[in-house]
Structure formats: C-alpha cells, structure tokens
Amino acid sequence: MRTWKFLAAISLLASLLPITAVGQQPQQTFDTGMIPGGHILLPDGELRANVFLISDAGGWGALEQEKAEALVAKGAAIVGIDFPSYLRALQSDAGSCVYMISDVEALAHQVQRAAGATSYKPPIIAGVGEGAALALAMISQSPAATIGEAVAVDPQAGIPLDKVLCTPASKTRSDGRTIYGFVDGSLPAAVTVRFSRAAPLAGRDHVRQLAQTHPAIDLNDADAAPMDALAQILADRIDVSSGSDDPLGLPITVLETKPTMDAMAIIYSGDGGWRDLDKQVGGALQGMGIPVIGVDSLRYFWSERKPQETADDLARIIEAYRKEWNVRHVLLAGYSFGADLLPATYNLLSDEDKARVRQLTLMALSRRVDYEISVEGWLGLAGGASTGDPVADIEKIDPRIVQCIYGRDEDDDPCPALTRRGVEAIGIDGGHHFDGDYEALAQRIIGSLKTRLASLK
Numbered sequence: 503m504r505t506w507k508f509l510a511a512i513s514l515l516a517s518l519l520p521i522t523a524v525g526q527q528p529q530q531t532f533d534t535g536m537i538p539g540g541h542i543l544l545p546d547g548e549l550r551a552n553v554f555l556i557s558d559a560g561g562w563g564a565l566e567q568e569k570a571e572a573l574v575a576k577g578a579a580i581v582g583i584d585f586p587s588y589l590r591a592l593q594s595d596a597g598s599c600v601y602m603i604s605d606v607e608a609l610a611h612q613v614q615r616a617a618g619a620t621s622y623k624p625p626i627i628a629g630v631g632e633g634a635a636l637a638l639a640m641i642s643q644s645p646a647a648t649i650g651e652a653v654a655v656d657p658q659a660g661i662p663l664d665k666v667l668c669t670p671a672s673k674t675r676s677d678g679r680t681i682y683g684f685v686d687g688s689l690p691a692a693v694t695v696r697f698s699r700a701a702p703l704a705g706r707d708h709v710r711q712l713a714q715t716h717p718a719i720d721l722n723d724a725d726a727a728p729m730d731a732l733a734q735i736l737a738d739r740i741d742v743s744s745g746s747d748d749p750l751g752l753p754i755t756v757l758e759t760k761p762t763m764d765a766m767a768i769i770y771s772g773d774g775g776w777r778d779l780d781k782q783v784g785g786a787l788q789g790m791g792i793p794v795i796g797v798d799s800l801r802y803f804w805s806e807r808k809p810q811e812t813a814d815d816l817a818r819i820i821e822a823y824r825k826e827w828n829v830r831h832v833l834l835a836g837y838s839f840g841a842d843l844l845p846a847t848y849n850l851l852s853d854e855d856k857a858r859v860r861q862l863t864l865m866a867l868s869r870r871v872d873y874e875i876s877v878e879g880w881l882g883l884a885g886g887a888s889t890g891d892p893v894a895d896i897e898k899i900d901p902r903i904v905q906c907i908y909g910r911d912e913d914d915d916p917c918p919a920l921t922r923r924g925v926e927a928i929g930i931d932g933g934h935h936f937d938g939d940y941e942a943l944a945q946r947i948i949g950s951l952k953t954r955l956a957s958l959k
Contacts, residue, residue, distance in 0.1 A: 530616045535605030536591040541567075541582025542613060543574045549619040550577030550743045552610050552650075553626045553736055556633030557585045569733040576740045579617045581609060581625075585632050592663055599668035603644050611875075614804075621753075622775075622804040622875075623743070624650030624691075628736060630728045634695075635661050635705070638712075641693055642682040643669035647777035647798075649691040651739070655724065655732045656697060659704035681708060684716050696724040696731050750818055753801035755794075757784055762791030763955060765831040765860065766823055768816070770840030772866075773875050775800035779865075779940055780837050786944030792951075793827050795819055799840050799875070806874035812843065813850035820855050833951050835863035838934070842871050845895030860958075861951045863905045865943070866934050869893055869916055893920070901925045905950050907943070909933040926950060 532542060541562055553573060557566050562584040570580040592600050610625040627637040627649055634654035639661050641652045660681035666673060672683035693716070695709050713719045724731035749756060755776050767787050771780035776798040784794040797819075820832055836844040841864040848862060871890040893916050896904060901924035906917035911933040921927045928946055930936045936943055 532609060532612050532616070534609055536588070536595060536602070537581065537605050537609060538584050538587040538591065541570070541580070541584070543570055543580040543582070544613070544617045545574050545577050545579060548577055549579055549614060549617040549623065551626060551736075551740045552579045552581075552614055552623045553628055554581045554583060554606060554610075555736075556583045556588070556627070556629035556636050558629070558631035558633055559585060561586050565729055569729055572733065573736055573740065576737060577743075578736070578740050579613050579619075581613060583629075583633070585629075585636065588636075589661075589663060593665055595665060597668075600663070600665050601643060601668040602640055603648060606640070607648055620805050622801050624648065626651045626653060626736065626739060628653040628732060629657075630655045630732055632658055632661070635659070638693070638695075638709075639667060639682050641689065641691060642671040642684055643667050644690045645777055646688075646690040646781065647775055651692040651694060653694045653732060653735050653739075654709075655695075655728045655735075656701040657695065657705045657709060658702055659708040684712055686715075689716055689718050692720070693718070694720040694735060696722055696735065698724050698726070698728050698731060700728065750815075750822060752815060752819070753798040754819065755781075755784070755796035755798070756823075757788040757794035757796065759788045759791060759793050761793055761827050761829050763831075763952070764829050765792055765833055765951065765955065766827050766829045767792050767794045767833040767835060768797065768819055768823075769794060770797045770836035770844060771799045772838035772840055773799055773803075779935060779943075780840070782940035783835075783837075783944050783947070786941050787833075787948060790944070790948050792833065792948065793823070793829075795823055797840070803839075803873060803875045809846055809873060810850055812873065813847045816847055817851060817855050820858060824858065830858065831860045831955060832858045833861045833863065833947070834859045835861075835865065835947065837865040838868075839872065839875070841865050841867045842892045843873065845892045845899060846871055846890055849895055849898050860903060860954050861905055861947075862899065862903050863907065863947050863950075864892070864896075864917075865907045865936075866909065866912070867892055867906055867916055871895070892916075896920060896925065897923070903954065905947070907936075907946065909936050 555570055562582050566582060570582050574580055606625060614622060627640050629637045634657035637652045637654050638657055660679035662679050667682060671685045674681045697706055709721060713721050769780055769784050776796045780796060784796050788794050834844060844864060869891050871892055904925045906920055906925055906927045908915035908917040908929055909932045910929045917927040
C-alpha cells in the first residue's frame with residue numbers, strides 16, 4: 503500500500519493554520535507541520551519565487567517583516583519562520599531523528615497553489631545567523647531536486663538542537679550545538695554563503711571546511727549589513743527567475759550518451775519530480791548506452807494539461823531527440839503519476855510515433871489518471887475526479903510492447919491481472935519504491951527492451 507504519503511498527510515494535517523495573505527488574497531489555511539505559522543505572505547500578481555525565510559535567534563521581528571514584504575512586492579511568496587518557535591517544535595518531535603524537508607516541500611506545494619502559480623518553483627531556504635545555520639543543516643538532509651537553493655548569511659557553526667537530524671552526513675557535538683557536514687557527492691541544491699564583517703569566526707571556519715569537500719559552494723564576503731545582504735541576494739534571484747533554460751520550453755532533463763542499442767528512453771517522473779527512482783533509473787539506463795530524456799511531472803503538470811497537449815509535447819520530444827541521437831526506437835517509461843498517464847498519452851500519438859515506441863514500461867501503476875498535480879494527491883489523499891483509468895487505456899495497446907513493473911508488497915497493483923492479455927508483468931520485492939534497488943530495476947527494463955528489439959531483426 504502507498505502508506506508513506508498517507509502518513510505524511512496525517513502529520514501535516516495535524517497543524518491547520520489560517521493565514522492572511524498580502525494584497526487582496528482571501529484568507530488561506532495551510533498544513534504547516536512543525537513549521538510555525540503566522541508569517542506566510544503571498545504576492546498579488548505572478549509568483550516568481552518561493553522563499554522560506556528563517557529569522558535569527560531574536561525571532562521574527564519588524565526587520566524581517568520589512569524585508570519579507572519587499573520581496574513579496576517583487577513577486578515572491580514568503581514563508582517566514584520564527585527561529586525560536588521552530589527550534590522548540592523540532593526539539594519536541596517524537597521521532598528518533600528530525601526530518602525538516604518533508605514539511606518544507608509540502609508547504610511549498612500548498613503556498614504556490616494558493617498563490618496561483620502557473621509552474622512550480624523549488625523553494626529557496628534562506629536565513630541570517632541561526633537561521634542561516636539551519637538552512638545549511640537542511641541541505642545536509644535534503645534529497646536532490648527538492649530545494650532550489652540555500653542562501654546563508656553569517657551562519658553560526660551548527661544548530662542548537664539536541665535531537666539529531668535524519669541524515670548520513672557527519673555530525674559533531676560542540677558547546678551545545680551539532681555541526682553537520684554535507685553528504686558526499688554533488689550538492690542536492692545550490693548553496694550561497696556570504697559573510698559580513700560581523701560574521702562569527704566558528705561559522706566561517708565551518709563553511710570553509712564544507713567548501714573543501716564541496717567546491718561548488720558560492721562563498722564570498724558581503725559589505726552590507728547581514729539582513730540587507732540577504733535581501734539583495736534574494737531580490738536578485740527573483741529578478742532572474744522569469745527566464746527559462748528548459749530545452750524545447752519543457753521541464754526536461756537530458757542525459758546524453760552514445761547510443762549502443764539504436765534506442766532512446768523518455769521517462770515521466772512521479773509527482774515528486776525528477777529525482778530519486780526516476781533519476782536513478784535514468785542514470786542507470788544512460789550508463790548502459792541508452793540516452794534519456796527525463797520529464798519532470800511535478801513541473802510539467804503543475805498546471806492542468808490537456809491529454810492531446812501532453813501527447814503533442816511527447817511527439818515533439820521524440821522528433822527532436824530521435825534526430826539528435828540518430829536512433830530509430832523509443833523506450834517510453836513512467837513511474838507512479840507518470841505511469842498512470844502514459845497509456846492514454848501513447849494512444850493519442852500518431853501512428854508513426856506509436857510505431858517508434860518499442861517498449862512501454864509502467865512502474866507502480868494505479869487505476870487513476872490525472873493531468874495536474876494536486877496537493878491532495880501529493881499527500882496521498884483523495885483528490886478531485888480523475889480523467890480515466892490506465893488499465894482501460896492499456897486495453898487499446900498491443901500487449902506485446904507493454905511492461906508493467908510492480909512491488910510485491912502492493913496488494914492493489916493492477917499489473918498481475920494484465921497478464922491475461924499478454925502484458926509482461928514483473929514483480930519486484932518491496933513496495934511503491936521497489937526497496938530502492940534501482941540498478942536492478944533498470945536491468946529488468948533494459949533486458950526486456952533487448953528482447954523486443956531482437957525480435958525485429
């Protein structure tokens with residue numbers, strides 16, 4: 503069963519807070535989790551950024567409110583966080599370790615939906631002093647493609663929280679604080695750190711140590727006062743946020759490699775976006791000689807798409823990258839939300855493009871199709887009416903090209919029943935996430951693709 507989202511929903515729904523937005527927005531109610539409410543500000547016009555602004559040790563005051571309102575005027579939605587209140591909430595968490603990112607991500611979804619965002623903006627986490635230290639600690643436990651950037655001015659060394667954070671990163675206790683390193687490898691988000699003349703020496707030393715193992719950290723000095731420096735960086739981020747570097751004007755990730763099988767893959771992510779399973783499977787296929795286009799479903803379906811529009815954009819991807827990589831065949835795959843919409847999308851392709859799709863891989867399929875990411879659906883709750891049933895759409899597809907992969911712990915998965923039509927159904931140990939063995943998952947996908955391509959010879 504898909505219990506992880508349900509449990510997250512229960513945790514979040516425990517904290518319902520009414521918020522009054524800046525401008526002419528009506529009163530809103532958000533599930534904030536452990537994040538203290540009361541300082542959520544929405545812009546009147548187009549949303550250009552979403553900033554989680556964490557106060558220093560003194561709490562949320564007039565200066566923080568002033569800077570927040572100035573950023574809102576530039577088009578940012580602000581979640582203002584009172585550091586002392588947040589610290590108390592984190593300390594009282596009943597878990598064996600504290601995980602902050604789920605609340606941040608869930609609240610970002612809600613706030614941006616309330617602001618009328620036409621596309622999802624990964625949130626920026628920012629702060630001064632203690633708030634800056636907490637922003638850096640969040641990076642220590644954040645998955646990739648979840649936080650847009652962490653901006654820290656004059657961070658302290660570590661955070662004054664007795665409870666440990668949920669992270670494999672290094673942890674060192676010193677003078678009542680825990681100093682966190684970053685997880686090995688690439689940063690999960692951009693990190694910008696500035697030091698004013700008043701910056702604490704221990705904080706400087708800590709960030710310099712982080713930069714030794716993570717040179718991508720943008721580290722420099724600031725001439726302005728700490729809050730002024732932070733506000734200027736955030737204002738600059740908002741100013742450049744309207745541009746787009748997305749290929750084809752679509753939220754896609756391109757994983758280049760020299761094709762070894764005369765095939766390319768197009769993978770539609772789950773509703774969490776291009777990360778975790780989707781990203782890992784895509785990388786594994788790339789390593790096996792299949793170039794990959796990853797479609798970020800969170801961003802693409804943030805606003806409602808029409809089924810034919812989705813199919814037309816898929817056709818554009820096939821056309822552009824089939825020529826770019828000089829390949830004849832397409833592996834079309836989707837996970838969860840992405841899997842649910844692919845059968846209907848495939849059925850709306852032209853006959854020529856259908857013929858190019860040699861394998862349709864559906865991972866963690868359900869019986870519901872949506873063309874828009876909903877807060878309710880992301881939390882695992884019942885949303886609005888769906889637009890169809892993927893199983894009914896599969897009935898219209900040649901079963902010889904369909905591969906349906908499911909976790910054996912998912913007792914409601916429709917894959918096993920599809921075998922009666924000749925669909926390839928593969929059960930893998932685990933639940934919705936297949937126990938995290940993404941390399942083995944990619945091997946099952948590519949093994950079947952090789953068989954299907956060989957049958958063409």
